[in-house]
Amino acid sequence: MRQFFAFLLIYLLFIIQAGILPKGPDFVLLALVVFALHETKVIATFLGFFSGLCLDLTAPNTLGIQMLSFTITGYGVATLRKLFYRSHWQPVLFTFITLILKMTLLNLAGSGFQPLTASLVIGLTLILSPFAEPALIRLFYRKDFTRANRSAIS
């Protein structure tokens, strides 16, 4: 049931990001990174695939770029989180890597995004990333849910 609400939250954040704040922080990415740190690899990868698909539907010409980058993000974060035990800067690091990957792929595809806009999006997203995990943990997971328990799931 929690996974269903995770998909629902990703979809709502996509609507807000695409409809109201197109040049704001990447809320979908923030939520994906946090869910990938706490869910299984399959769920994280599917979340990445779904969020990438939603974002790519708004730009059909570049369909596949965000889908690929977010799917890799979901799988990569769920796999690599075991390397960093109880690190509070995990969300910031993974968010930064994913943003760089996404911007690089978009640039290679010739999507024509402005460097200033990209810098603004990266900056705002990184500023919000330390606050995303505590907020989503409070919303979706119990307060006594520790990272040690998470490693047992994967």
Next chain:
Amino acid sequence: MPGKRITSTQDRICWLLILLSFIILFLPIDFKQKITLPIATELLLPLHALNSLKRTIATLGAENRQLVQLAAELELENARLKSQPVFQNLGTKVYPILKGVEPAVHYRLIPAPIIARDLTSLKRFLTVSRGVTDSIRIGSVALAPQGIVGKVGAVSSHQALIQTIFEPDFRVAVLNHRTRELAMARPGSHTLLALDYVSPDADFQTGDTIITSGLGGIFPKGLRLGTVKAVSDKPFALFQSVTVQPFVNITRLEQVFILSIPAEPMPEGWLDNLNPEEIKIPE
């Protein structure tokens, strides 16, 4: 080992998804659009509704601005029509029409957003973001759809300072629309105006509309100022004390309209009292 098999199956599923994304990336564009059209129609429905709502709000905003401009223009036209005197003849009211002279309309209403106010009362002086480049001169009249706001006291290239009806030195010649009695309006108490030089036998009643008289060469005739709120009853006073409630609430204004008229003399018409003075009244 059972544990390793489960992990391996999970990894296979994940890699399959990644491979699928990779394949989709290199599909032809028209094929991509064909396969995503039914999915996009369903998934993007809330987004389309949100965009439609944003467009409606923007359209309503633009319509609102047009309607406010229209209201100010109609108020001005109403003032021009009200400047015609009212006669009472044998119990019936007769509205004379100037024969043979079509009123020459040479004015233009310039919308001017308010960008600053005086900090003491927030309603004595207003700064607007229009100036000489928008054909605004010192002495130009500032209006709102409800009535007059004041006049331009200073102007620069792109800004103007408006002296409102509540500025202590503001004066305007007015008349009672019902009885055509003349008076001089000035700021009174905090939110009211006061009328000076009202003769003791002048007929002013609560609810009478006060309009500009056109005397003085600044304000055209017929612009609405306010309604009579109270008339003092002092039998031995030299003048009556009349208080007026202005139509315009200046603290709520966000935009005014500046009446722009050409500098050269105009033909006969509603604005002929604004022509330069050619004959001086003897002292």
